[in-house]
Amino acid sequence: MLAIYKREMRSYFVSPIGYIYLAIFLAVSGVTFSVTTLKAGNASDITQYFSYLLISFFVVLPLLTMKLFSDEKRLRTETLLISSPVSLSGMVAAKFLAAFSMFMIGFAISLINLLPFYAYASGSPNTQTIFGSLFGLVLIAGAFIAVGVFVSALTESQLVAALGTMMILLLFVFVSAFNFSIDSYVLRSILSWISVTDRFSELTAGRFDVSAIVYFFSLGFVFLFLTVRVYEKRRWA
Amino acid sequence: MIEIQNLVKRYGDYTAVNDISFTVQDGEIVGFLGPNGAGKTTTMSILTGCLSSTSGRVSINGIDILDDPVAAKKQIGYLPEFPPLYLEMTVREFLRFVYDLKECTLPKDKHLEEIAARVQLTDVYDRIIRNLSKGYRQRVGIAQALVGNPKVIIFDEPTVGLDPKQIIEIRNLIKDLGKDHTVILSTHILAEVQMVCDRIIIISKGKIVADEKTEEIEKVVTGARQLEVLICGPVREVHNALRSLPGLRYAELVGERELGSNAFLLESDPGLDVRKSLFQLCAAKGWPLIGITAVGLNLEEIFLSVVDETALKKEKKSKRKKG
Numbered sequence: 001m002l003a004i005y006k007r008e009m010r011s012y013f014v015s016p017i018g019y020i021y022l023a024i025f026l027a028v029s030g031v032t033f034s035v036t037t038l039k040a041g042n043a044s045d046i047t048q049y050f051s052y053l054l055i056s057f058f059v060v061l062p063l064l065t066m067k068l069f070s071d072e073k074r075l076r077t078e079t080l081l082i083s084s085p086v087s088l089s090g091m092v093a094a095k096f097l098a099a100f101s102m103f104m105i106g107f108a109i110s111l112i113n114l115l116p117f118y119a120y121a122s123g124s125p126n127t128q129t130i131f132g133s134l135f136g137l138v139l140i141a142g143a144f145i146a147v148g149v150f151v152s153a154l155t156e157s158q159l160v161a162a163l164g165t166m167m168i169l170l171l172f173v174f175v176s177a178f179n180f181s182i183d184s185y186v187l188r189s190i191l192s193w194i195s196v197t198d199r200f201s202e203l204t205a206g207r208f209d210v211s212a213i214v215y216f217f218s219l220g221f222v223f224l225f226l227t228v229r230v231y232e233k234r235r236w237a
Numbered sequence: 238m239i240e241i242q243n244l245v246k247r248y249g250d251y252t253a254v255n256d257i258s259f260t261v262q263d264g265e266i267v268g269f270l271g272p273n274g275a276g277k278t279t280t281m282s283i284l285t286g287c288l289s290s291t292s293g294r295v296s297i298n299g300i301d302i303l304d305d306p307v308a309a310k311k312q313i314g315y316l317p318e319f320p321p322l323y324l325e326m327t328v329r330e331f332l333r334f335v336y337d338l339k340e341c342t343l344p345k346d347k348h349l350e351e352i353a354a355r356v357q358l359t360d361v362y363d364r365i366i367r368n369l370s371k372g373y374r375q376r377v378g379i380a381q382a383l384v385g386n387p388k389v390i391i392f393d394e395p396t397v398g399l400d401p402k403q404i405i406e407i408r409n410l411i412k413d414l415g416k417d418h419t420v421i422l423s424t425h426i427l428a429e430v431q432m433v434c435d436r437i438i439i440i441s442k443g444k445i446v447a448d449e450k451t452e453e454i455e456k457v458v459t460g461a462r463q464l465e466v467l468i469c470g471p472v473r474e475v476h477n478a479l480r481s482l483p484g485l486r487y488a489e490l491v492g493e494r495e496l497g498s499n500a501f502l503l504e505s506d507p508g509l510d511v512r513k514s515l516f517q518l519c520a521a522k523g524w525p526l527i528g529i530t531a532v533g534l535n536l537e538e539i540f541l542s543v544v545d546e547t548a549l550k551k552e553k554k555s556k557r558k559k560g
Contacts, residue, residue, distance in 0.1 A: 003337030007323070014325055080321035080381070083285045084338045085310040235289045 001090040004081065008068070008098030021063045022106050028056045029110040037117060046117060046125065047204045050133040053110075054200055057137075057144050058169035064099040065148025066162035069227075074156045082231070092149065092227045099145045107138065128206035136203035139216035140196055144169055146223035153230045172196040172219075238263055239284065239389060239419065244293035246279050246443075253279040254290070255443035261436075263388070266415035268430030268451075269423040271440040277423040278318055280440070281393050284421070285315040297389055311339070314387040318394055320378025324367035328358055328377055331366060332384060341385040349384070356380045356410060372403040379410070390414060392422040396429060408433050464505070464531055465491065466515065467498040470524030475499065482518060484509045498527055 012018030032052040037045070072078040081091050111134075118125060147168050152161040176195035179188050192198045199216070202209035239261040246254040254276045261267050271277050282288035284295055286302045286309060295302045300309040323331055332349045341348070353359050356376045361369055366377060375395065382390055395411065396404045411433050414420055424430055430437050431451055439447040468475050472490065479488035484505055491500040505511045512529055519526040 003334055006337070007334050011323075011325065075321075075324065076317070076319040077321040077323060079287055079315070079317045079319075080335070081338070082287045083310060083313070083315045083317075084335075085307045085340060086338065087307065235287070 001086055001094045004086065004091060004094035005098050008095055009101060011067075012064075012098070012102055017063065017067065018102060021060065021102065022109070024063070025056075025060050025106040026109060028060065029053055029113060032056070033113040033117075038120075046114075047129060047133065049113075050137060050204055051197070051200070053137060054140060054197065055173055057141060058166055058173050061099075061103065061141060061144045061169070062148050062162040062165040064102050065145055065152055065165060066158045067152065068095045068099060068149055069153040070155050070158050070161045082235075088228050088231045092153075092224055092231070096146060096149050096224055099149065100142055103141050103145060104138075107141070126206060129204060132203040132206045132208070133200075136200050136212070136216075139213060139220075140200060143196075143216045143219040143223070144172075146220035146227075147172075150223040150227045150230070153227045238298055239421070240294070240296045241280075241284070242294040244280065244283060244295065245291045246276075246283060246288070247291045252443055254283070257293075257440070257443070257445055259438060259445065259448060261419055261421060263419055264415065264417070265436060266411065266420045266422070266434045268434035268437045269421055269440065270425065270427065270430050270437055271423075272425060275440045276443040277440060278393055281315075281317075281391055281421070281423060285313055285391055286310050287315075287317075311385070312388050314382035314384070314390045316378045316382040316390075316392045316395060318397075320374055320381070322366050322374060322377055322381075325365065327365050328353070328362050328369075328380075331377065332380060335381045335384045339385045343386065348386075352380045352383045355383070355413075357406070372399050375399060375403070375407070379407070383414075387418070389419045390421070392420070394423055394425075396424070396426070404429075464503045464512070464515075464529055466501050466503060466526065466530075467494050467528035468501065468519055468524050468526055469496055469498040470519075470522065472499050474522075475524060476501070478518060478522065479503065479515075482511065482514060484511045484514065494528075496525075496527060498525075 012021075033049050036048040036052060069078070072081065082088075086094075114130070144165075148161070148165040151164040151168065152158075155161050155164065172194065173196055176192045176198045179191055182188050182191070196216075196219075199209065199212035202212050241260070242258050244254055244257045245252070257276075257280060269277050269280070279288065283290045284297075284302070286306050289303070297309045297312045300312065302309045323334070326334065329349070332352065333345070336345055336349060350359075350362075353362055356379050358373070358376055358380055361373055366374060369377065375398070379392070379395065382392070392411065396407050399407065408429065411420060411422060415433075415435070422430075422433070434451055436450055437447070438445055476488065476490055479485065479501055482488070486504045486506060489502045491502050494500045503511065503515075515529070516526055
């Protein structure tokens with residue numbers, strides 16, 4: 001399992017994709033930070049930055065996950081992994097963790113953005129909000145990466161994997177945006193239950209919302225489990 | 238030791254493998270032979286745990302592949318039809334990755350270098366796999382299967398796409414491996430199986446149609462003997478004379494040939510050589526005998542006859558028509 005993890009991490013950096021991801025993610029986070037807080041003059045409110053960052057996830061995270069399984073399938077290297085003494089769940093976990101580590105690298109670097117915020121904030125920044133948001137973003141990224149892992153196991157094409165992942169993530173991110181135009185209360189509550197953004201706002205507000213945390217964890221877990229099932233089913237097909 | 242019992246694999250209505258059973262002893266090299274689509278690759282995928290069977294049991298050295306897949310897979314080195322190679326890695330990096338993947342315990346660098354030397358990869362050890370030729374890539378695929386020194390080695394069409402020199406090298410390598418490993422290899426080239434394997438299993442349409450020691454298959458080859466002879470002389474008389482020649486099962490007129498000769502197809506009784514008496518017959522009659530060609534039943538024909546008995550007849554007919 002460690003071998004697969006190491007190979008994935010290595011392949012992020014021998015191919016341009018790792019650098020492209022980091023460049024895009026850091027550019028997006030840097031620009032949104034300066035636009036939403038510094039330029040906008042509301043130097044004490046950082047929640048907008050975090051919600052823009054969340055929206056950017058649906059574009060940038062598929063870059064990390066699109067090749068994970070699709071490339072193995074295209075190059076027919078997956079037989080090597082499947083015929084090796086590694087369990088399917090170990091294989092999926094290794095790939096997930098590699099993508100997640102890449103995310104964490106970029107995310108950790110982007111924390112630099114917070115330095116000027118602490119330096120120039122008018123009044124004392126709400127640390128609870130910041131920690132809650134950061135924690136929430138990490139959980140959401142984990143869940144989104146799991147979605148990407150799952151979609152990449154379905155196709156041989158990296159492009160299809162990336163676009164397919166974006167489509168699903170789009171649903172999670174923007175589904176509650178339609179709520180204002182929906183009359184049905186039942187439908188509205190379902191959509192806002194699915195919506196990642198609605199749950200995220202709880203954490204952004206600095207509230208330790210257990211149901212949101214459980215939701216993000218289970219979302220990630222379900223998609224990783226489905227990935228394992230995809231491989232198991234292929235064996236039985 | 239590999240034991241396969243009543244293996245069945247169905248894809249919907251299509252039965253790819255239909256009730257196959259065989260046992261491979263330690264140190265045996267078994268050739269798995271069959272036309273394309275016979276179920277060779279499917280059987281091998283099931284053996285290596287890449288695919289599940291619909292029913293039946295597979296055990297590797299007594300470990301059932303379904304009960305304990307991880308332990309069973311540790312016993313196996315597998316070269317699939319398309320060698321699974323990460324093209325962006327060097328040979329060294331790739332073998333080190335496979336070593337870690339298989340969780341080997343042998344001394345790493347020494348073990349990998351030994352393998353590289355054995356499959357003659359030392360020259361390209363630090364080159365990127367993407368830049369290697371097909372033959373070298375195939376060798377990297379073989380090297381990958383040898384990492385960790387598994388007891389059982391399974392090769393799916395190991396010589397496809399190689400040039401003749403490379404084919405000979407790889408065949409020798411497989412023979413060499415057979416000394417201390419159990420080897421199963423699949424191929425659709427008969428000569429290859431005959432050269433390399435101790436035992437031949439012929440599979441067709443998902444069923445085993447022959448399971449013989451290699452020498453015994455060879456006996457069948459020399460058993461029935463066909464000759465094509467060219468004799469100048471009056472057709473009918475020659476034909477009648479041939480028919481009455483002792484030891485000949487049948488003599489058949491094939492057609493006219495060069496120098497006013499006629500070609501005849503003769504089949505002698507098994508184990509009998511009629512060429513001498515044939516010459517004497519022609520000499521006595523004063524008919525110039527200008528050619529004897531052993532048609533024989535070659536391996537390909539035997540193969541076809543085992544795989545599909547009607548196919549042999551058809552081929553014979555078409556041959557005669559051509560003549």
